[in-house]
Amino acid sequence: MPKGRLEKKIYYHDTDCGGVVYHAAYLNHLEEGRAELLREKGIDVGELARQGTIFPVVHIEIDYKCPAVYGDTVEIATSIEKVGHASIDFTQEIKRGSALLLKAKVVCACVDTNLKAKPIPEAELSKLKIV
Secondary structure, three states, rough: OOOOEEEEEOOHEEEEOOOOOOOHHHHHHHHHHHHHHHOOOOHHHHHHHHHHOOOOEEEEEEEEEOOOOOOEEEEEEEEEEOOOOOOOOEEEEEEEEOOEEEEEEEEEEEEOOOEEEEOOHHHHHHHOOOO
């Protein structure tokens, strides 16, 4: 299963007034992890969007285990679990060292500019093959 890793620093804008990462801020980090994994596989989601193929999140499950705080360095690990006809299932974890902060399951659909489901383009599908 394809895996990607992204290291990130936690900045003040990620946190709430107590210096703890705000729960919704993790969504941005998860998005960056998925985008980097796809980029590593040769898939440019920005270019695909300009060509009319978009991969929005249609389902997400998050288990928050332990908070990150201002100044932490975290690692976002992203794996592709399943590639369907018109969707990609990801699993993601965010860790600080060996401490698990968050686990997520994310499903992205493949849609056109009218947000109608469409098959993943063949060129991208071949890059997403799970080996």
